[in-house]
Structure formats: C-alpha cells, structure tokens
Amino acid sequence: MKILFYCLSLGVLLLGCSVEDDSIGLFNDNEPQFPSHIEKCGKELAKNIEQTVAILNKQGVDYSDADYSQEFYERFYTDWFGAVSIVTKSEKISNQSEIDPLVLVEKYRNLTPVQRQFIKRIETEGSQSRSYEEFCTIIKKINQDIYNEVPKIEQERLLLMTSFLYYGLSKIYHLQTQGKMLITPQTNLQLAMVKTRSESGSGGFWQTCRKIYEATCSYVVGAVIATGEFVSSISLEAVVTGAGTVMMYAVLLCLPGDTETVSRERCIDLYADKCISGPCDDCLHYCVSSGKIDPRCEYKP
Incomplete structure (x- = not known):
C-alpha cells in the first residue's frame, strides 16, 4: 500500500x-488516558x-466492486x-x-x-x-x-x-x-x-x-x-x-x-544491516512498505 x-x-x-467528540467511546471504562492536546x-x-x-x-459513492487493482x-x-x-x-x-525508508531507518536507529x-x-x-x-x-x-x-x-x-x-x-x-x-x-x-x-x-x-x-x-x-x-x-x-x-x-x-508479514524492525535488520547482495535499498523499501521479504536480495542469517 x-x-x-x-x-x-x-x-x-x-x-x-x-475538536471535542464525546461520542467516540462505546466502552468508557476502557477509555485510555491521554494528555489533553494529544x-x-x-x-x-x-x-x-x-x-x-x-x-x-452523500455523493452516492459505491465501492461494491472494490478489488486489489x-x-x-x-x-x-x-x-x-x-x-x-x-x-x-x-x-x-x-x-x-x-x-x-532510508530516513525511517535513520530515525528508527535514534530511538x-x-x-x-x-x-x-x-x-x-x-x-x-x-x-x-x-x-x-x-x-x-x-x-x-x-x-x-x-x-x-x-x-x-x-x-x-x-x-x-x-x-x-x-x-x-x-x-x-x-x-x-x-x-x-x-x-x-x-x-x-x-x-x-x-x-x-x-x-x-x-x-x-x-x-x-x-x-x-x-x-x-x-x-x-x-x-x-x-x-x-x-x-x-x-x-x-x-x-x-x-x-x-x-x-x-x-x-x-492469511499472509505472514514482517515487522518494520525485522526489515531494517535484514536489509539495512545484513544485506549482502542485490538492490538493498529497494528491498528495504519494499519490505517496509509491504511487510514482505524481497527475494531479490540476500542477507546474512
């Protein structure tokens, strides 16, 4: 996506x-607490x-034909x-x-x-x-x-x-x-x-x-x-x-x-730190965006 x-x-x-919207929670006992601005x-x-x-x-938009195209x-x-x-x-x-994704990797490492x-x-x-x-x-x-x-x-x-x-x-x-x-x-x-x-x-x-x-x-x-x-x-x-x-x-x-996905942390580990062949930057971008391993790249176990 x-x-x-x-x-x-x-x-x-x-x-x-x-914005104030008190109708958000159906189960107020489980309402999490946040600072007011957040x-x-x-x-x-x-x-x-x-x-x-x-x-x-109101516009009558109908997505009954929604697909993955x-x-x-x-x-x-x-x-x-x-x-x-x-x-x-x-x-x-x-x-x-x-x-x-490269910016994301850099920022993630600073956490x-x-x-x-x-x-x-x-x-x-x-x-x-x-x-x-x-x-x-x-x-x-x-x-x-x-x-x-x-x-x-x-x-x-x-x-x-x-x-x-x-x-x-x-x-x-x-x-x-x-x-x-x-x-x-x-x-x-x-x-x-x-x-x-x-x-x-x-x-x-x-x-x-x-x-x-x-x-x-x-x-x-x-x-x-x-x-x-x-x-x-x-x-x-x-x-x-x-x-x-x-x-x-x-x-x-x-x-x-029914599809296994890879976490962002795992993507960064594989393609930013362990990638040894293939278009590592492209594989990292694909993995972060889709949550799937990119077969174009090889990485150290």
Whole structure:
C-alpha cells in the first residue's frame, strides 16, 4: 500500500486540534488516558474520517466492486482526497510523497531502547486484539505503562501513536455499528457480524479483517518516527489525512489475514544491516512498505 505523508509544523499538530467528540467511546471504562492536546489530535482524526465518509455517502459513492487493482486504488484515493475537508486541492497534489525508508531507518536507529520496546508492543499486541473491547483494553494498558516506564521526554511520540490508532479505529468501528460505512463487498458481512456479536465482544473488522490494524499501525508508526525527536515537519494533515486514508482503504478491502508479514524492525535488520547482495535499498523499501521479504536480495542469517 502506498504510504502518504504530509509536512507542516508540529506546533500546528499539537496546538491546532480543538475538536471535542464525546461520542467516540462505546466502552468508557476502557477509555485510555491521554494528555489533553494529544487526545484532541486523535479526535480530530476521528472527526475527519466521519466527515469524509458522510460526504462520500452523500455523493452516492459505491465501492461494491472494490478489488486489489491499481485502478481501484487510484479511484479510492481520488475520491477520498476530493472529499476530505482539511486539505486544499493544491496541497493534496503538491504535498503527496512516500515516506523514505532510508530516513525511517535513520530515525528508527535514534530511538531509545524503551521507545523501541513500546513501539513493538503497540504493533504486536494491538494486532492480536479480536474485538473492539479487547483493543481498548490493550491500548489503555500500553498507555498506562508508557506513563509509568518511559521517561517523560520520550513519551510524546508513543502517545501520539496510540491516540491516532485508538480514535481513528474507534470511529470506523462506530460507523460500522451505525450502518454508515461506505458500500463494499464486505460492508454487509461486517455489519452483520457487529449486530450479532456476543456479550464477550466479537464482531466488526477485528473479527473479519485481521490485517487492518497492521496496515494502519504501519503508517502511523512510520509517520511519527520519521519526524524525529525535536522537529517541525509533521503536521495535522500528516496524520489526519494520511492515517484516515490508510485506515479506510484497509477497511474497504478487508485485507486478508492469511499472509505472514514482517515487522518494520525485522526489515531494517535484514536489509539495512545484513544485506549482502542485490538492490538493498529497494528491498528495504519494499519490505517496509509491504511487510514482505524481497527475494531479490540476500542477507546474512
């Protein structure tokens, strides 16, 4: 999946989010705690997803023919960026770019051991959730541990990651339960699963589409890491537009769960540190973007 990235200022991201949305959580007992400015930014992402979906539904957009083709990919991104309200048309075109995997490697190596530890937890434990309730519990526990175990100066990026994941995926889940999702081959199946979920909490894309969290987490983690520790290059648009787009694209296609994927950390280990032949930079880019081993390169065991 193509990874989109937008750049403005971190100050806009942290101070410019003023959205209040108390309808996000269905299970308030499991609501994770965030600093107020980070909570508002997560809610801005949720609001933008809701508004964009509403616009596309009003336009009668129908993705019942959704498939994995390049044609559908381009059609969806054209529709989404045509409807999203936070970015001007000129910005949609001029600010589009892929996150450079070499930059990502450099920034990743600058992370502290405890930051790497928690990023791995966010990636692995979140992907293991099988219901919305379980997802909320996992994010809440990770947040508590970030507060308790990570030095305060190193917490911000980790909490941004969990905030974007929590509020964005919560909003999509709630759109499903309300029957407001865009029409796709999966919509009726997902809605039926939500309506018939047991009291123990199954249903929605957590049960039917096992790779949605991984795809979303890959974008969010990559975008936040790529900004560096003290930077002014990530903006509200970077997460609100980029993460919202990736989330919706993953949900619409209901990415299959029968394919083994490789973590970003493993990609960096193989192709940045152990690659011995082949186009190592290209293999690294492919691995980071797709989560798959590139057979064009050989690496030390």
